[in-house]
Amino acid sequence: MVDSVVWDIGYLVSAALFILGIKRLSSPRTAPQGNMLGAYGMLLAVLVTLVKMYTEEVIGYELIIGGLVVGSTIGYFMATRVGMTEMPELVALFNGFGGGASALVGLSEVLNRLQYSNIPDPGVELYATWVAIGLSGIVGWVTLTGSLMAMGKLRGGFYIPFTKKDERGRRKWVNFPTWGPPWLNYVKGAILLTCFSLIGLTVQDPHNYDYIYSLVLLSCLLGILFVVPIGGADMPVVVSLLNSMSGIAAAFTGFVIGNNVLIIAGSMVGAAGLILTFIMCKAMNRTLTAVLFKSFGGGGRESVTRTKVGSDPEEVAMVCDGISKCVIIPGYGMAVSQAQHAVKEFADQLEAQGVEVLYGIHPVAGRMPGHMNVLLAEASVPYEQLIEMDEINSELPETDVALVIGANDTVNPVARTGEGPLGGMPIIDADKARVVVIIKRSLSVGYAGVDNDLFFEDKTMMLFGDGKKMMNELNAAIKEF
Amino acid sequence: MLTLTTLVASITVFVLAIFLGFELISKVPPTLHTPLMSGANAISGITIVGALILSNAEFNNGDPGTASWLAFIALVMATINVVGGFMVTNKMLEMIAGKKRRGGN
Numbered sequence: 001m002v003d004s005v006v007w008d009i010g011y012l013v014s015a016a017l018f019i020l021g022i023k024r025l026s027s028p029r030t031a032p033q034g035n036m037l038g039a040y041g042m043l044l045a046v047l048v049t050l051v052k053m054y055t056e057e058v059i060g061y062e063l064i065i066g067g068l069v070v071g072s073t074i075g076y077f078m079a080t081r082v083g084m085t086e087m088p089e090l091v092a093l094f095n096g097f098g099g100g101a102s103a104l105v106g107l108s109e110v111l112n113r114l115q116y117s118n119i120p121d122p123g124v125e126l127y128a129t130w131v132a133i134g135l136s137g138i139v140g141w142v143t144l145t146g147s148l149m150a151m152g153k154l155r156g157g158f159y160i161p162f163t164k165k166d167e168r169g170r171r172k173w174v175n176f177p178t179w180g181p182p183w184l185n186y187v188k189g190a191i192l193l194t195c196f197s198l199i200g201l202t203v204q205d206p207h208n209y210d211y212i213y214s215l216v217l218l219s220c221l222l223g224i225l226f227v228v229p230i231g232g233a234d235m236p237v238v239v240s241l242l243n244s245m246s247g248i249a250a251a252f253t254g255f256v257i258g259n260n261v262l263i264i265a266g267s268m269v270g271a272a273g274l275i276l277t278f279i280m281c282k283a284m285n286r287t288l289t290a291v292l293f294k295s296f297g298g299g300g301r302e303s304v305t306r307t308k309v310g311s312d313p314e315e316v317a318m319v320c321d322g323i324s325k326c327v328i329i330p331g332y333g334m335a336v337s338q339a340q341h342a343v344k345e346f347a348d349q350l351e352a353q354g355v356e357v358l359y360g361i362h363p364v365a366g367r368m369p370g371h372m373n374v375l376l377a378e379a380s381v382p383y384e385q386l387i388e389m390d391e392i393n394s395e396l397p398e399t400d401v402a403l404v405i406g407a408n409d410t411v412n413p414v415a416r417t418g419e420g421p422l423g424g425m426p427i428i429d430a431d432k433a434r435v436v437v438i439i440k441r442s443l444s445v446g447y448a449g450v451d452n453d454l455f456f457e458d459k460t461m462m463l464f465g466d467g468k469k470m471m472n473e474l475n476a477a478i479k480e481f
Numbered sequence: 482m483l484t485l486t487t488l489v490a491s492i493t494v495f496v497l498a499i500f501l502g503f504e505l506i507s508k509v510p511p512t513l514h515t516p517l518m519s520g521a522n523a524i525s526g527i528t529i530v531g532a533l534i535l536s537n538a539e540f541n542n543g544d545p546g547t548a549s550w551l552a553f554i555a556l557v558m559a560t561i562n563v564v565g566g567f568m569v570t571n572k573m574l575e576m577i578a579g580k581k582r583r584g585g586n
Contacts, residue, residue, distance in 0.1 A: 018524050019501065025520045026509040032574045035520050039567040042527065049533045063536040063545060063553040071560020078561070079568035087569065091519045094566050097558040098525045104555035105531040111548035112535065125483040243518050247525040251498075255491055257531045258483060263491060264498045265527040271502025272521045276514060373512040377577045383512075 010048035011261040017041030018265045022272060045261055083338075088368040092151040092239045095246050099143025102249035103219075106133040106140065106256055110212060119206045127203055129256060134199030136252030138192075138219045143245045145223030150239050152176040153232045154367050180229020185293050191222045230291065236368050237280045237291050244273025280364060308443060311461040313470065316437050317477035319461070323400035326350055327392060329360045329428050330372050333406015333440065337467035340379040343405060346471055347381070349478050359385050360392035360402075360428045362410035393429045402433035406440065406467045412452045422450050430454065439463045439470045516573045523566025529559035 018041045024034025050064075058064075082090050110133055113119055120126040152158065153176050160174060198215045202208065230238055247269025254262025281288050320326070328347065334340060347357040359381065365372045373386055387395070396402065404411055411430040415422040430436050431454050442464060443455055454460060463470045509517055536556050538549035545553075 018527075019505070021524065022502075022505050022517075022521060025517045026506045026513060028510060028513060028577065031513055031516060031577075032571065035516070035567060035570045035574055038520055038524050042524070042529070042563055042567070045527060045530055046533065049530045053534065053537055058537055059539040060537065060545065062540060063538055063549060063556070064533060067532070067536055067553050067556030068560055071557040072564045074557070075561040075564030075566075076568065079565040079572065082569065082572075087515070087519075087573065090565070090569060091515070091522060094519075094562045094569070095522050095525075098522060098528065098562040098566075101526070101532055101555040101559035101562065102528040104551050104558070105528055105535060108535045108548045108551040108555060109531075111546075111551065115546060115548055124485045124488060128483055128488050240518060243522050243525070246522065250525045250528040251495060253528050253531050255495075257534060258487070258491070259530060260491070260494055262527050262530060263495050265524050267495050267498040268502035268505065269521045269525040271499045272506045273518070275503060275506055276509075276518055279509075279514070368515045368518070370512050370514040370516070374515055374573055374576060377512070386512075 007048055007052045008260070011045060011259065014041045014045040014048065015261045015264040017044065018261075018268065022268060041265075087374070088236075088239065088366075088371065089151045089154045091368070092147045092154060092235075092242070095239065095243050096144045096147025096151070099140045099147065099242070099246040099249050101140075102246070102253045103137050103140025103144065103216075105253050106136040107212070107216065109133060109256055114207065114209075126206070130203045130206065131199060132252050132255035134195075134202060134215065136249050136256060137215055138195050138199075138222075139245050139252065140249040141216060141219035142223035142226060143242050143249055145220045146227045146238070146245075147223075147242050149176075149224055149227035150235050150242060153178070153227070153230075154235050154239075156232060176232075178229065178231055184225060184229060188222060188225050191218050191225070194218055195222070226292075232367075234291050236364060236366075237277055237288070239368070240273055240277040240280060241288075241292075242273075244270050244277060247271075247273060308456050308460075308462050310464040311437075313463065313473040313477040314481075316461055316463060316474055317481045319435055319437070320350065320355075320401055320478060321353075321481060323350075323355055325356045325358075325395075325399050326401045326403060327358050327360050327396060327399045327430075327433065329362070329365075329402060329404045329407055329411060329430055330376070331362075331365050331405065331407025331410060332367055332371075333408075333467045335366055335371060335375055335406070337406065337469070339405060339467035339471050340375045340381075342468050342471035342475060344376070344379040344381055345475050346403075346478070347385075349475060357385065358387050358392065358395065360389065360396075360430075361386050362389050362407070362428050365407060365410050389426060389428055393432075396429045396432040399433040400435065402430040402436045404430055404436065404438045404440075405471070408440065408452055409450070411454060412450060413454055414450055414452070431457065434459065436460045437463065439465070439467055441465065512577055516570050516577070519566060519573065520570040523563055523570060526559050526562035526566060529556065529563055532556035532559045 017037050021034045021038030021041060024030035156176060158174060195215060195218050198211050202211045227238060247266045251263050251266030254266055281291060328343060350357050359376060361372050376386060409422060411428050412422055413431050415425045415427045436459055438460060455462060532552055532555040535552035538545040
């Protein structure tokens with residue numbers, strides 16, 4: 001029998017590795033090492049747990065080994081198969097799994113104790129354990145269903161299986177719903193209060209299964225209602241907040257099983273996710289409450305009544321001849337069409353002619369913070385050319401051509417008026433450039449559901465079409481020119 | 482056995498770790514926001530420890546009981562979160578850091 005101090009020291013080392021890991025993840029040079037440290041910390045925690053269980057008593061290996069093998073295999077395949085565009089969805093999904101796992105551990109603990117009539121007498125142990133299980137349950141289930149909803153919204157919708165395929169071999173597509181009348185917030189509040197009362201009731205009557213299952217169902221429903229009214233444009237904030245919540249759920253699970261490494265790692269992730277959430281809200285000039293409780297974007301799409309004649313790539317190639325400065329402003333459309341390599345080729349061609357090329361990165365461009373940076377890095381764009389919003393805005397008045405690819409709301413001048421859903425959001429001043437070239441599939445509104453006056457300005461040239469296809473045609477046109 | 486003393490000790494750890502988390506990542510360049518979120522998310526898979534402990538169950542006539550099946554599902558989900566999370570983060574960082582190094586910076 002090994003003294004339990006040995007295990008505690010093992011867990012302590014693992015917690016220290018997590019702290020170092022997160023610290024190093026926040027600097028570009030040390031980030032890969034930070035991720036490795038985190039992974040080693042996790043491996044150590046798992047090994048310590050397994051050895052501890054082995055020295056005490058293992059009554060059945062089947063579930064332990066089966067779970068580890070099945071989980072590792074699925075995780076491995078999901079991580080290796082994923083493309084850069086689906087990365088945000090995958091992070092949301094993993095996040096949901098983390099929260100769901102914490103909730104299930106709590107539920108399993110309760111059922112286990114009920115099965116063996118191992119309910120503590122009223123006192124500190126009962127209150128603390130039951131409240132911790134209840135809280136890890138609420139936070140965990142909300143994280144699971146909320147993350148699944150967020151994943152659906154990031155994807156925008158889904159194909160209905162078994163429906164008839166169209167001429168391009170695709171099945172019927174349904175948009176993910178966004179729905180939220182103002183009274184829904186009161187419903188959510190009422191459900192949350194009911195959940196808390198249910199925890200109180202289970203403490204008083206721990207043998208009542210009805211309370212436990214009601215708590216599970218209501219928390220799952222709360223997660224769905226929490227994300228349903230929030231538009232796709234706000235999903236980065238939501239995923240970041242849910243990431244924070246999955247950490248908190250793990251910390252509460254730490255109270256349930258009495259393990260410090262869960263408490264430390266979980267609450268640290270909780271704090272980290274919250275910081276990121278605020279950074280993103282700040283970038284959009286909105287408060288977290290406005291994002292979460294005011295329905296925004298996705299719904300009530302305006303129909304476009306004005307028209308604009310599209311340009312062709314040859315025309316744009318002509319305009320790009322003999323300029324001295326070009327700023328490329330990418331958005332989600334570049335990610336969807338995988339146009340980053342074509343964009344880099346365009347930049348290379350201009351640079352060969354002596355043009356200064358910069359990239360203007362809006363903090364919330366794409367569907368995750370840093371989404372554009374990761375994509376452009378994949379296409380070997382030098383780090384120094386990626387300029388953040390505030391700095392690029394001082395350059396734009398001296399810019400000859402601003403190339404907007406797949407972005408809409410982040411360059412919409414209506415934001416400066418301070419009215420409407422976009423009111424007050426800082427934007428990249430693409431309209432200050434001499435000529436604005438916009439590559440977009442149509443004139444339709446963006447996620448915020450607001451018309452963009454920039455499209456209709458005289459100096460704007462619209463290239464209607466898929467981002468990658470248009471960029472390739474533009475590259476070909478420049479080569480010929 | 483959980484007593485008031487151990488509970489207060491745990492709450493102390495909880496609160497201090499939250500403050501530590503706030504201080505740890507107060508400054509992050511935008512490039513690293515997504516990898517950091519993904520890496521932190523993988524670390525929140527630490528709940529795998531709880532799932533392992535509760536998956537330790539005996540099969541009675543082929544059925545370990547509802548509680549253990551739930552622990553098994555939790556273990557699968559937590560392992561996906563951990564393995565997939567660290568691998569995806571690594572993939573993203575290789576793309577950012579790897580390209581930069583070759584760029585000669």
